[in-house]
Amino acid sequence: MKKPILREVNESMGFYALLGVFGALILVALGAVYFMEHNGHHVTGMNNQIVWGMPHVFALFLIVAASGALNVASIASVFGRYQYKPLAPLSTVLAAALLLGGLMVLVLDLGRPDRLIVAMTYYNFKSIFAWNIILYNGFLAILVVYLWTQLDPTMVKYGKIAGFAAFIWRLVLTTGTGSIFGFLVARQGYDAAIMAPMFIIMSFAFGLAVFMLVMFAAYKWTNRPLGDGIVRRLKNLLGVFVGAVLYFSLVFHLTNLYATEHHGVEAFILRDGGIFTNLYWWGHFVIGGLLPLFLLYCRKTRDSRTLIGLASLLIILGGIAQLYVIIVGGQAYPLDMFPGMEVSSSFADGVVNNYSPSLAETLLGLGGFAVAMLLVTVVARALRMLPESLADDVVDPHHSKADA
Amino acid sequence: MSINNQADQSRRKFLGNSAAVVAGVTIAPGILLHTPAQARSLDQAASSKQRWGILIDTNQCDSGCDKCVTACQTENGWGKNETKSNSEQQAQWIRKVELKDPNTGHQQSLPVMCQHCENPPCVDVCPTGASMKRDDGIVLVDKHICIGCRYCMMACPYKARSFIHEELKGQATVAPRGKGTVESCTMCVQRVDAGGSPACVEACPGKNGKAMVFGDLNDANSEIAKRLKQYGGKQIRADLGLNPSVRYQGI
Amino acid sequence: MSIRRVVAGLPLIMAGLLALPLSTHAGDAPQVAKGKGDACVEPTDVIRKNHMDLLKHQRDDTLRRGIRTKKHSLNECLECHVQPDESGKVARIDSPKHFCSTCHTYAAVKLDCFECHSDLPKSMNKSAYKHKLTPDNKHHASMQSAPVSRQMLDAIANGEAK
Numbered sequence: 064m065k066k067p068i069l070r071e072v073n074e075s076m077g078f079y080a081l082l083g084v085f086g087a088l089i090l091v092a093l094g095a096v097y098f099m100e101h102n103g104h105h106v107t108g109m110n111n112q113i114v115w116g117m118p119h120v121f122a123l124f125l126i127v128a129a130s131g132a133l134n135v136a137s138i139a140s141v142f143g144r145y146q147y148k149p150l151a152p153l154s155t156v157l158a159a160a161l162l163l164g165g166l167m168v169l170v171l172d173l174g175r176p177d178r179l180i181v182a183m184t185y186y187n188f189k190s191i192f193a194w195n196i197i198l199y200n201g202f203l204a205i206l207v208v209y210l211w212t213q214l215d216p217t218m219v220k221y222g223k224i225a226g227f228a229a230f231i232w233r234l235v236l237t238t239g240t241g242s243i244f245g246f247l248v249a250r251q252g253y254d255a256a257i258m259a260p261m262f263i264i265m266s267f268a269f270g271l272a273v274f275m276l277v278m279f280a281a282y283k284w285t286n287r288p289l290g291d292g293i294v295r296r297l298k299n300l301l302g303v304f305v306g307a308v309l310y311f312s313l314v315f316h317l318t319n320l321y322a323t324e325h326h327g328v329e330a331f332i333l334r335d336g337g338i339f340t341n342l343y344w345w346g347h348f349v350i351g352g353l354l355p356l357f358l359l360y361c362r363k364t365r366d367s368r369t370l371i372g373l374a375s376l377l378i379i380l381g382g383i384a385q386l387y388v389i390i391v392g393g394q395a396y397p398l399d400m401f402p403g404m405e406v407s408s409s410f411a412d413g414v415v416n417n418y419s420p421s422l423a424e425t426l427l428g429l430g431g432f433a434v435a436m437l438l439v440t441v442v443a444r445a446l447r448m449l450p451e452s453l454a455d456d457v458v459d460p461h462h463s464k465a466d467a
Numbered sequence: 468m469s470i471n472n473q474a475d476q477s478r479r480k481f482l483g484n485s486a487a488v489v490a491g492v493t494i495a496p497g498i499l500l501h502t503p504a505q506a507r508s509l510d511q512a513a514s515s516k517q518r519w520g521i522l523i524d525t526n527q528c529d530s531g532c533d534k535c536v537t538a539c540q541t542e543n544g545w546g547k548n549e550t551k552s553n554s555e556q557q558a559q560w561i562r563k564v565e566l567k568d569p570n571t572g573h574q575q576s577l578p579v580m581c582q583h584c585e586n587p588p589c590v591d592v593c594p595t596g597a598s599m600k601r602d603d604g605i606v607l608v609d610k611h612i613c614i615g616c617r618y619c620m621m622a623c624p625y626k627a628r629s630f631i632h633e634e635l636k637g638q639a640t641v642a643p644r645g646k647g648t649v650e651s652c653t654m655c656v657q658r659v660d661a662g663g664s665p666a667c668v669e670a671c672p673g674k675n676g677k678a679m680v681f682g683d684l685n686d687a688n689s690e691i692a693k694r695l696k697q698y699g700g701k702q703i704r705a706d707l708g709l710n711p712s713v714r715y716q717g718i
Numbered sequence: 719m720s721i722r723r724v725v726a727g728l729p730l731i732m733a734g735l736l737a738l739p740l741s742t743h744a745g746d747a748p749q750v751a752k753g754k755g756d757a758c759v760e761p762t763d764v765i766r767k768n769h770m771d772l773l774k775h776q777r778d779d780t781l782r783r784g785i786r787t788k789k790h791s792l793n794e795c796l797e798c799h800v801q802p803d804e805s806g807k808v809a810r811i812d813s814p815k816h817f818c819s820t821c822h823t824y825a826a827v828k829l830d831c832f833e834c835h836s837d838l839p840k841s842m843n844k845s846a847y848k849h850k851l852t853p854d855n856k857h858h859a860s861m862q863s864a865p866v867s868r869q870m871l872d873a874i875a876n877g878e879a880k
Contacts, residue, residue, distance in 0.1 A: 103551070103646045105632035110555035114617040114630060174615015174630060174647030181612050185595040192594035192618050248707055249588060249624030398626055400579075400703055401718070405567040408579070410559045410626060417555065513784030601784055609781055610834050638836045640793055640843045645834030660784050 067149035067450040067457055069214070072443045077284050085437035092430020095423035096171045104174065107424050112416035113394045118172035120386045121428025124269065125165030125435060126199070126240055127262060128382075130233040131270015131304075133158040135297070136209070137233075140226025146293065146459050150278070151226075152213045152448035157277055157439055158233075158270070159206045164435030166199060168428055191242045198236045205229045214446065237263045244389065251328035252393030257318070261311040265382065268304035272378035275301065277439060279372050281449060290455030291366070298371045302359040305378060309352045312385070324402075331396045331415070332388060339392035342384040351381010391418055506662030518585075518604040518712060519654055520684040521668060522691050522700055523577055525717035527678035530576035533563050535679065538670030539580075542655060544639030551633045558629035558644075560652045561667055566718070575718060578667065578679075581606055581627040581652035582703060582711030589619035589628065598649075604684075604712050605654045613648040620649060624704050625711075627651045654712075684712060748824040751809075751817045753798040759789050769795075773831075792831060796839035811837035 072078060099106055109116040135154035139147040170176055186193045209229045212222040241262030247253040275297060282289040316333060319325040332339055355374035357364070364370040395416045400406065406413030443449055450457075507513070539561045540546035549557045561580035567573070583606045589598040590606065597613035600606045608619075608628075620628045628651040635645055641657040644650050655665035663669070664681040671679040682691030694700075700714030758765050760772070776790040788794045799817035802808050809815035811832045814823045818837075822829045836843045 103633035104630065105549075105552040105556050107632075110553070110632070111558070111620070111629045112555060112626070114620040174617070174649070175613065178612070178614045181595055182614050185597075185612050187590075187593055187596040189591050190594045190618075192592060192616065196594060243618075246592070247588075247622055249622060249704075394621070398624060400625060401564075401566055403568070403570075405569050406564060408562050408564040410562040411555065412562075412564050412579075412626070507784070509786045509788065511785070512779075599782060601782065603784070607781065611777055611781070634833075637844075638834065640836045640838075640840035643834035643836070648834070656784070660786055 067452065069149070069152065069447045069449060070451045071445065071447050072281070072285050072449060074444065078440065078444060081440045082437065085433045085440065088433035089430050089437065092427050092433065095426040095430070099423050099427070100171075100176065106421060108418050108420045109424070110416075110418075112411050113391060113418040115390055115394065116418055117420040117424035118168050118427050119390055120383060121431050122165045122168040122172070123240065123390065124379075124383050124386050125161045125168065125431050127237060127266040127386075128269040128273050128379075129158045129161035129165060129202075129266075130237045130240075130263075131266035131268065132161055132274050133206075133229060133233055134267060134271050134300075135274060136213075137226060137230045140222055141230045146296070149450035149453065149458065150293075152210060152446070153278065153281070153439075153443075154274060155206055155210045155213065155229075156442045156446075156448060157274055157435075159203055159210075160435040160438035160442070161270070161273065162199060162202060162206075163438060164431040164433075167434050168431035171427060172424075191239055191246055195236075195239045195243065198232070198239050202229075202232055202236050205232050210448075214448065233266075234263060237266045244393070249398065250393055250396075251325065251399055252332070252389070252396055255315065255319075257311065257315050261308075261315060264304065264307045264311055265385070268301065268308045268378055269382040271297065271301045271304060272375040272382070275375040276372060276379075277436075279368060281443065282453065285449070287449070288452045288454040288457075290453055290458055292455040293453055293458050294368065294371065295366075298359050298365070298374070301375070301378070302356055305352055305355055305359070308385075309348065312347065327399070328396050332392055336392060336395070336415075339388050339395065343388045343392075346384025347381050347388060350377050351384060355381070394418075507660065513601045513603040513605070513660070515602040515604075516685060518684040519659055520583070520604070520682065520691055520712035520714065521654070521665065522680045522682075522694055523713065523715050524673075524678050524680075525575045525577045525715055527673040527676060528576050528578070529674055529678075530563075530565055530574065532576075532672065534670045534672060535578045535667035536561050536563060538666040539652070539655075542639070542658075542666035543642035543644075543653070544637070545642075545644065545650075548635050548637045549631070549633060556630075556632040558631060558650060560629070560650070577715060577718065579625060579627070579703070580667070580713070581654070582625050582709070582713040583652075583654060585710035585712070587709065588622040588624065588707075592618045592622040594618065601656075603659075605656050605659070606651075607653055607656065608649050608651065610643060610645065610648040610650070615647040615649065617649060624707055624709070748820045750820050751799055751801065751815065754801060755798055758798075759794075792835060793840050796837070797841060800837070800839050800842070808838065808842065 107116065133154055135147050136151035136158075138144045139151045170179055173179075175181075182196060186196075188194070205225065205228055209222075209225040212218040212225045238259040241259040244253040245256055245258035278289070278297075281287075316329060319329050332343055334340060336343075355377045358370050358374035358377075359365060395418065397406075397411075397413050397415060400412070543560060545558050545560055561578050564577055564579050566575040566577070583600075583604055585604065587598070587600055587606050590600055592598075594616060595612045595614060597609045597611075598606070598619045599609055615630065617630055620626075620630060628649050630649050631644060631646050633646055638644055642653065655663070655667075658665060668677075668679040668681040671677050673679075680691045680694060682689035684692060684695070686692055687696075695714060698716055700716050701718055702709075702711050702714060703718075760768075765772070772790040773792055773795075776787075776792070779785040779787075780791070795817070800808060803815070809817075809819075811819055811829070814820055816837060818829060818831070821827075
């Protein structure tokens with residue numbers, strides 16, 4: 064078996080082109096932030112009924128995907144599958160980069176982002192939000208140590224324990240993220256314990272989808288060999304995760320459908336909600352679920368890199384749709400303060416709440432993606448973290464035997 | 468820091484409760500305060516001996532009347548200086564809600580504002596502790612440490628809170644409010660501390676007598692406590708177990 | 719020179735450095751608007767150095783505990799220090815003539831009080847609607863000591879006066 068060699072990427076034209084594209088996207092996002100913060104949130108589509116909008120959809124997607132991007136490293140360190148080990152550094156760096164991108168979006172959408180220091184110094188430990196601040200920061204710290212154990216031969220002996228810590232931590236972290244909604248007793252669309260495990264499984268799928276795309280791009284653009292063996296294993300895993308997301312989503316709604324008190328909100332999301340219903344069925348279910356499953360498993364498409372990449376892209380789009388339905392759809396459905404009564408007021412009681420995302424909000428969200436990708440690009444240049452070859456015989460010495 | 472605060476608060480609450488019990492046992496009921504709010508001296512902190520509440524009799528509440536809303540605007544200076552925000556973005560500390568029972572056609576009208584829960588979800592979810600409850604049960608936003616995350620607005624079952632979407636000028640001295648922070652009904656804490664009652668209660672004409680009564684829920688001799696004892700009072704979304712200080716009759 | 723001697727001399731050098739800005743800048747220090755009364759609630763050096771801590775302490779006491787003593791209240795600062803000048807104009811917070819802005823502009827320290835708080839004292843703030851100012855309603859001591867016309871107050875409240 065040849066030992067996989069990790070090497071930094073070269074300063075090619077492509078490298079600078081990437082820096083330029085992502086840098087430009089970040090500049091645009093910062094411009095959008097300046098516009099929103101200078102004027103106040105009245106220039107966004109958000110209001111007193113839909114208080115969390117597009118920035119939160121993107122931020123939560125990135126944070127959830129960050130946890131899942133560590134899948135590959137976890138499989139190597141925690142579950143002892145050595146074939147994935149060469150990819151562990153990319154997986155770790157991607158996790159940290161996605162988390163930073165998501166946090167940037169979240170923080171820059173605050174009403175008072177200049178008071179970030181307050182969020183770091185005043186803690187209300189009953190708030191799951193406050194716990195998440197600790198979980199996010201802790202995750203970053205663990206990832207740095209974890210990466211160190213992967214790249215420094217003298218630290219390798221701590222790799223197992225660091226990997227285990229990171230694995231447990233990210234499960235807790237995604238539980239915390241899901242609980243942001245699970246703990247909201249007041250709203251019909253939330254208040255469900257299943258939110259936590261559902262967010263974990265969503266993280267597995269979204270994170271791995273992002274990882275696949277980054278891996279394909281990195282290997283194609285650096286002309287490094289990428290064997291079919293590892294791609295096949297990862298895409299099969301991705302398919303399992305996508306199926307599991309659909310399963311959780313179905314169980315969540317089926318459970319709600321059994322209770323009459325939830326019929327209203329379920330009818331809204333699944334049947335009458337207009338954009339939310341469309342996003343749920345077409346976005347989340349078909350584009351983000353059935354279609355990728357078909358592409359990943361159908362005999363005619365499953366071996367095409369392009370189509371596996373397309374499936375990953377669809378999973379990302381479907382994930383964003385799913386989070387939009389959860390976050391915005393959950394707020395759009397009116398709060399049920401007086402059960403059984405017809406309600407009206409000057410403050411949108413009893414009516415479905417409107418939200419039309421502004422361009423600035425969306426640009427900020429995309430900026431989060433750009434930050435994550437820029438970080439990965441820079442780190443891939445600065446650190447020797449990307450295997451020179453992931454050809455089948457390099458990754459797995461038993462390759463020919465296994466596939467024979 | 469916050470842990471200490473919370474420990475402090477629960478200890479204070481415990482002490483306060485025991486003090487109230489002791490007072491109730493040892494002092495004859497007639498000696499307890501009659502007036503809804505006797506002004507404390509300026510240097511005295513709000514205490515858990517009191518729990519301020521509002522009782523709203525929907526049978527007295529006229530659907531065409533919004534005097535409570537305008538009185539609140541006048542007192543606290545909202546509803547006029549948000550010029551750039553659209554109607555869904557403008558703050559509303561108190562609003563009139565119209566109810567209709569689809570089965571019977573029965574109609575009611577009632578004001579809804581912060582319900583000043585004993586167990587407020589907004590306080591639970593606030594990451595910095597800006598959402599807070601005073602010892603006398605009044606729920607407030609400490610805008611000095613509010614970061615504008617809006618999680619409290621997600622958590623409130625009453626839609627009692629508003630976010631300020633633009634820079635403000637011309638705030639009332641008694642009610643500081645500004646861009647990027649969350650706000651809600653303060654039960655006119657400035658008036659309560661001075662021994663008065665909230666502007667909405669003061670302004671309420673009612674149909675045949677006031678629809679709103681303000682007072683100390685802990686004081687058995689207060690008008691609000693007597694009325695609640697005799698006629699009862701409902702909580703909006705009592706199922707959530709939040710035990711709000713604002714109660715309704717006739718819903 | 720031994721290292722010990724350098725260390726021993728450090729306090730002296732530090733003291734010299736600290737004295738430097740005081741001596742050179744004494745001339746162009748900001749001209750702060752004088753208060754209405756005879757003296758501040760604290761000695762000048764204390765209030766200069768610690769006003770932010772006093773205000774912060776007061777803000778927590780007032781907001782979180784309902785203690786409403788006036789000594790260190792922001793509004794009382796304004797009541798005393800925000801006064802009409804000879805021409806009858808009242809400086810608002812965006813003008814460097816406002817009592818708070820004078821030093822904060824000079825020292826380039828961002829003020830975060832008036833994002834939310836009114837920059838006018840309660841007695842001049844028309845936003846506190848309760849105070850209907852009519853010729854026969856002069857219940858404010860400060861109003862009598864500093865005569866202000868009704869028109870002027872309206873102008874202030876409308877943001878016309880600077």
